[in-house]
Amino acid sequence: MGKPLEGVKILDLGQIYNAPYCTLLLGYLGAEVIKLEPVNGGELLRKRSGNEGAQFPFLMLNNNKKCITLNLKHEKGKKLFFELVKQVDVVIENFSTGVMDRLGFSYEKLQSLNPSIIYASGTGFGSTGPYKDLPAMDLTIQALSGIMSITGFDDKPPVKTGPAMADFFGGIHLFGGVMTALFKKAKTGMGDRVEVSMFDAVYPSLASSLGYYFGHKEQPPRTGNRHGGLAEAPYNVYPTLDGHIAIFCVNDKHWANLMNVMDLIELIDDPRYSTIPERVKRIDELDRMISDWTSKFNKKDLFQLLNKNNVPSASVQDLDDIHKDEHYRATKMINEIDHPVHGKIIVPGTPIKLQSHDDFEIQPAPQLGEHNWEIYHQMVGITANEFKSLMELQVI
Amino acid sequence: MGKPLEGVKILDLGQIYNAPYCTLLLGYLGAEVIKLEPVNGGELLRKRSGNEGAQFPFLMLNNNKKCITLNLKHEKGKKLFFELVKQVDVVIENFSTGVMDRLGFSYEKLQSLNPSIIYASGTGFGSTGPYKDLPAMDLTIQALSGIMSITGFDDKPPVKTGPAMADFFGGIHLFGGVMTALFKKAKTGMGDRVEVSMFDAVYPSLASSLGYYFGHKEQPPRTGNRHGGLAEAPYNVYPTLDGHIAIFCVNDKHWANLMNVMDLIELIDDPRYSTIPERVKRIDELDRMISDWTSKFNKKDLFQLLNKNNVPSASVQDLDDIHKDEHYRATKMINEIDHPVHGKIIVPGTPIKLQSHDDFEIQPAPQLGEHNWEIYHQMVGITANEFKSLMELQVI
Numbered sequence: 194m195g196k197p198l199e200g201v202k203i204l205d206l207g208q209i210y211n212a213p214y215c216t217l218l219l220g221y222l223g224a225e226v227i228k229l230e231p232v233n234g235g236e237l238l239r240k241r242s243g244n245e246g247a248q249f250p251f252l253m254l255n256n257n258k259k260c261i262t263l264n265l266k267h268e269k270g271k272k273l274f275f276e277l278v279k280q281v282d283v284v285i286e287n288f289s290t291g292v293m294d295r296l297g298f299s300y301e302k303l304q305s306l307n308p309s310i311i312y313a314s315g316t317g318f319g320s321t322g323p324y325k326d327l328p329a330m331d332l333t334i335q336a337l338s339g340i341m342s343i344t345g346f347d348d349k350p351p352v353k354t355g356p357a358m359a360d361f362f363g364g365i366h367l368f369g370g371v372m373t374a375l376f377k378k379a380k381t382g383m384g385d386r387v388e389v390s391m392f393d394a395v396y397p398s399l400a401s402s403l404g405y406y407f408g409h410k411e412q413p414p415r416t417g418n419r420h421g422g423l424a425e426a427p428y429n430v431y432p433t434l435d436g437h438i439a440i441f442c443v444n445d446k447h448w449a450n451l452m453n454v455m456d457l458i459e460l461i462d463d464p465r466y467s468t469i470p471e472r473v474k475r476i477d478e479l480d481r482m483i484s485d486w487t488s489k490f491n492k493k494d495l496f497q498l499l500n501k502n503n504v505p506s507a508s509v510q511d512l513d514d515i516h517k518d519e520h521y522r523a524t525k526m527i528n529e530i531d532h533p534v535h536g537k538i539i540v541p542g543t544p545i546k547l548q549s550h551d552d553f554e555i556q557p558a559p560q561l562g563e564h565n566w567e568i569y570h571q572m573v574g575i576t577a578n579e580f581k582s583l584m585e586l587q588v589i
Numbered sequence: 590m591g592k593p594l595e596g597v598k599i600l601d602l603g604q605i606y607n608a609p610y611c612t613l614l615l616g617y618l619g620a621e622v623i624k625l626e627p628v629n630g631g632e633l634l635r636k637r638s639g640n641e642g643a644q645f646p647f648l649m650l651n652n653n654k655k656c657i658t659l660n661l662k663h664e665k666g667k668k669l670f671f672e673l674v675k676q677v678d679v680v681i682e683n684f685s686t687g688v689m690d691r692l693g694f695s696y697e698k699l700q701s702l703n704p705s706i707i708y709a710s711g712t713g714f715g716s717t718g719p720y721k722d723l724p725a726m727d728l729t730i731q732a733l734s735g736i737m738s739i740t741g742f743d744d745k746p747p748v749k750t751g752p753a754m755a756d757f758f759g760g761i762h763l764f765g766g767v768m769t770a771l772f773k774k775a776k777t778g779m780g781d782r783v784e785v786s787m788f789d790a791v792y793p794s795l796a797s798s799l800g801y802y803f804g805h806k807e808q809p810p811r812t813g814n815r816h817g818g819l820a821e822a823p824y825n826v827y828p829t830l831d832g833h834i835a836i837f838c839v840n841d842k843h844w845a846n847l848m849n850v851m852d853l854i855e856l857i858d859d860p861r862y863s864t865i866p867e868r869v870k871r872i873d874e875l876d877r878m879i880s881d882w883t884s885k886f887n888k889k890d891l892f893q894l895l896n897k898n899n900v901p902s903a904s905v906q907d908l909d910d911i912h913k914d915e916h917y918r919a920t921k922m923i924n925e926i927d928h929p930v931h932g933k934i935i936v937p938g939t940p941i942k943l944q945s946h947d948d949f950e951i952q953p954a955p956q957l958g959e960h961n962w963e964i965y966h967q968m969v970g971i972t973a974n975e976f977k978s979l980m981e982l983q984v985i
Binding site for chain 1: 591593594606610613614618642643644645646649650696714715717718719720723724726728729730731732733734735736737738739740741742745746747748749750751752753754756757758761762764765766768769770771772773775776777779781782783784785786788789790791792793794795796797798799800801802803804805807808809811813814817826828833834835837896901902903904905906907908909910911912914915916917919920922923934935937938939940941942943944945
């Protein structure tokens, strides 16, 4: 059986995280992704690669793509771009609002060249509404969307999430939008304009806090690692010899199991602790008691011990733990590959697993312009002389 | 033009957030989603609706679906389930690992009834690997995946993100997987088995921190709201009269603009502050200075003032701000609808916007079993007498 997206051609103008994550997944699933970058230094994320460690995000997100350069401001560059547009199924971009139009690449223009084109835009805030011209940075979205207001501790300011939530929620929703349009095209032959904003994309993930807000008519407290509604205890992150562990008892059975492991079975039926409301009343006392106990263990050993005894828990893994995590290796989410320039590097696999396509190969991120000759010769019919001249003019 | 997913039939066994978010988007895009729930009280999220505010997440995530009840453990229930499976394109579930197999609903079994079936599973950790039997809770994933290790302040324990990141990253990747399989089916007529784990789905969003880790060979510091690599300043969240505001200067121009607004133009070229490395050295001093200034403003006014002066900033909105946010209303991400039982409620729209489908209607989440007669009569040919008998037997 062929790859799921066999034969699908994508012209990818993506930069940084948002659109590149979308096209990474498209490439992994078998689409031909042609990544188009500026002539001097490539897209923003590739350009950053000078700093220590800054090369890695680019190498993580641009596997299974073909990389070409093109000066979209040059008249000859625009002509080449239009030739490519005629031959692909999808154009994907996440420039700032207005850039595509100013380049002369509006949806209407591309549609006039290729009537069934799918035109997909990843944005910060969308193309309408009062925020449409705000800069689309992860921190901006996290502040304005309410994410920060519900993250962190009550005695500290609101805090952003470490992961680039907004960028990646944007990128994966964009993937969903492109696939929806590709499905419609397969059924009807018609193209579409797809738009996903990061600001929209993060909103549903606030469901629990929004529920609290609608029910109580007030902002939920920032409870750190305690239960969002402070309705369960013990439920927190506790110190260990080598880090932290999360432990959460969401019913009396978990409580009994925990007291059993801690060798405190006399507390199971003690009226001060035997019900959730009583435990919540004594939440500080319980957290101290459990912290004293967890401090004597290594997090991994304790995680295994609690698991065996049916107490919900999870060790708080740091990136070194993740890097060695056997589960991520088993699910092929973490892969070591050989990069011709950068040597052995770690790159992500795909969270979207199809049984028919579970052994696809990961091709390392190309060098800038690596596929110029292949693409411009095969797709646009450029000759060797023309190719040389376009290079000299810095069009490609 | 028809809806993008016109004619696609989904049998949805989803519960809580993960799979229900996936099928919410499928329904919004025009698929017929038949949500199947247990006879007594419905799925877990509906059952929780007794508590204050706890009804809202269910009402947010189950619009544009048809709700039926079915006892999957009853022999007559299994028979009805198999009849439905024969007539749909996709079965979606996010039960704990092993539940579907124990019910007798393995991929192989359903495929034998409907050779082109798409069988999609949202899991915590997937069906293979050492963690496969761990409970799939958002907090477990956040701890084990490294999210917590990079979120929060250095003088506090690692902290979870307020949003249910793992559940929703799982759900939206599952949507992407289902759409990929639907596209392949449209092209080849073949079904597939789709699997997405929450643990896999969150990994790519750690790209910046992973880059730091690969480059420095050590865990990045938890920097709260400061720049992840402490490479830029000022870059933080500052107090205002009514909350907080994020301000971040990522180049010297932003710095000059900020000093201009603060009426401190003499500091722009002061050698103590004129370059990023110098400002980073004096990060605490700068943060104090800016805090003193921001404390005199309301966050919304200051946001407007900084914006007008090209200083990147964003007010930290709480859920009350979000609720009134004009942008979310303009993009139809926040919608007020009339629910026949719950009255006026707020529900999310879709972040995936297709120009051909920008005015679809939102239908409120149905009552438990609301569509039993319609579905069982039309799809399985149940008569009124059989229907009555199945109700009495608590099969439906």
